Amino acid sequence: MKKIVLVLAVLAVVAGYSSVASAQEVSLKGKMGIGYSNAGTPLGLKMWLSDSFGVDASVGVNTANAQVFGIQLGVDLVMANKYPVILEFRPAVGLDFGGVVNFSVPLMLNIEYFVTKNLSLSAGTGLLFQITPAFVFSHCVVTTNNLGVIYYF
16 A cells, blocks of 8 residues: 555655646657666666657566566556656566466556656656466456666666
């Protein structure tokens, strides 16, 4: 419950700031960055192929469970671009390698806030579908552990 309140507070602050900030679109095409992606796969790489479409990949050891290594591939679809705030829909697929291999499909709604021209903070929430090794649907949860920071080159 505390995570949901935290994410909602961050979203409210970002939304409030964006209403008074300059409401111009920024070009994302060609930007590439690295940073902390999420708790499950912490090291992330993001590349914008156009102003409305980006791809990202993340890998790493789960920060909550050091015995689980994960990889995740996703796409970022821009829903709104009012610099310094970008609203993105991010579907992805992931694999977690622990005692068993689990397949996941997170469907996230992210806000990326550019603190500077090259540094952004992100927060998101969404649905996480888990599928067992036998490809049987396991469960679906609301996830809020998608806090990150990206440095663009």
